[in-house]
Amino acid sequence: MTTARRDTYTPESLLSVAVQVFNERGYDGTSMEHLSKAAGISKSSIYHHVAGKEELLQRAVSRALDGLFSVLDEPGAVRGRAVERVEYVTRRTVEVLVDELPYVTLLLRVRGNTRTERWALERRREFDHQVAELLKAAAADGDLRADVDIRLATRLLFGMVNSLVEWYRPHPGTTPGQLADAVVHMAFDGLRTARP
Amino acid sequence: MTTARRDTYTPESLLSVAVQVFNERGYDGTSMEHLSKAAGISKSSIYHHVAGKEELLQRAVSRALDGLFSVLDEPGAVRGRAVERVEYVTRRTVEVLVDELPYVTLLLRVRGNTRTERWALERRREFDHQVAELLKAAAADGDLRADVDIRLATRLLFGMVNSLVEWYRPHPGTTPGQLADAVVHMAFDGLRTARP
Numbered sequence: 149m150t151t152a153r154r155d156t157y158t159p160e161s162l163l164s165v166a167v168q169v170f171n172e173r174g175y176d177g178t179s180m181e182h183l184s185k186a187a188g189i190s191k192s193s194i195y196h197h198v199a200g201k202e203e204l205l206q207r208a209v210s211r212a213l214d215g216l217f218s219v220l221d222e223p224g225a226v227r228g229r230a231v232e233r234v235e236y237v238t239r240r241t242v243e244v245l246v247d248e249l250p251y252v253t254l255l256l257r258v259r260g261n262t263r264t265e266r267w268a269l270e271r272r273r274e275f276d277h278q279v280a281e282l283l284k285a286a287a288a289d290g291d292l293r294a295d296v297d298i299r300l301a302t303r304l305l306f307g308m309v310n311s312l313v314e315w316y317r318p319h320p321g322t323t324p325g326q327l328a329d330a331v332v333h334m335a336f337d338g339l340r341t342a343r344p
Numbered sequence: 345m346t347t348a349r350r351d352t353y354t355p356e357s358l359l360s361v362a363v364q365v366f367n368e369r370g371y372d373g374t375s376m377e378h379l380s381k382a383a384g385i386s387k388s389s390i391y392h393h394v395a396g397k398e399e400l401l402q403r404a405v406s407r408a409l410d411g412l413f414s415v416l417d418e419p420g421a422v423r424g425r426a427v428e429r430v431e432y433v434t435r436r437t438v439e440v441l442v443d444e445l446p447y448v449t450l451l452l453r454v455r456g457n458t459r460t461e462r463w464a465l466e467r468r469r470e471f472d473h474q475v476a477e478l479l480k481a482a483a484a485d486g487d488l489r490a491d492v493d494i495r496l497a498t499r500l501l502f503g504m505v506n507s508l509v510e511w512y513r514p515h516p517g518t519t520p521g522q523l524a525d526a527v528v529h530m531a532f533d534g535l536r537t538a539r540p
Contacts, residue, residue, distance in 0.1 A: 231536060283535075290537065291536060291537055292535050292536060292537065293529070293533070293535060293536070293537055295529070296526075296529075296530075296535055297518075297526060300518070300523070300526050301526070301530060301535055303507070303511055304504050304507070304526065304527060304530055305530075305535075306507070307503060307504045307505075307506070307507025307508070307510070307511075308500050308503045308504040308507070309503075310503070310507065311499070311500070311502070311503025311504070311506065311507060312503070314503070315499055315503070322493075322496070327496070330492075330493060330496050330497070330500065331500060333489070333491070333492075333534075334492075334497060334500055334501075334531065334534070335530065335534065335535060336534045336535050336536045337489070337534040337536060338529075338530070338531065338532045338533040338534030339479075339488050339489060339492055339497055339501075339531060339532050340427060340487060340488060340489070340532045340533060341486065341487055341488065341489055
């Protein structure tokens, strides 16, 4: 028997529990029963807060997407040379990813079986597209190497950045800012000193 | 009712079907029933070839791991400056990944619930470790930028390379060799032309 605790959840704190369960079991593999157990409150208490698990998913991926898209409106993303803007966006994307780790993790694992998942995939593609446009503008300015294939570079850049959700764990040695610098430096300047 | 077809499988061709099912359903989510349906032969026919699904997993991830580890013994990986060797290994890793896409995909999704999965994770870590050692040697030679954190660079490099299993699909425009060049160029030289 589960001892239900008094429902002291806010929409925010319930979301945080739900996202953890979604990330552990997968969204498809999570039932309202699982959420009720993890939160320690009854299913009807959960329904008091949200219409169902899809609403929780929608709120969670919105939080990740809002964080990412707001980067594109920051002064560093809209002013200056395109190459500086795309570096800025890359740096800030890493920081948002670290700040909102469970939410972005969920976003990146979404597969597209429900309306909300398809919408999230569509928004992710739109974000990637905007970064690709910045890379294209940087190439047109002559600031990217002539042999860079923009489509491929965009994929590899996000491959590098998004891999953080698989292995990054906060630790005292590295701040999110240092992590972001390492990503930008590697992607834009490369690991090598000048070639002979 | 399933119409069982005559068992004309070789260990190789049965493995190829199994890997596809594992990648679609996840290894944990795959039963002998699923494998039997996908292969169109009875479970007892499958048991004629292998002791069970863990043996199929073991063969599949071994194929990926053998491909990756054999790169480390190739002349380009053992002779010359460390930075050239690590670039060579990166390039060949991408090629192996593309050549053995379903097998490496499975390897990268392994989570560690069974003995075989834990073994596979251990071997992956060993491979990453050997690449990290090459990067360390390249740094000691002065061929990597002084600010490169080797541990972080190894993670980001594999993040970039391994992301291929999520989005790469063979298409006429890009050969595996061109893809490998793009990865090496971005990781080691960066996307930018010289900074002002």
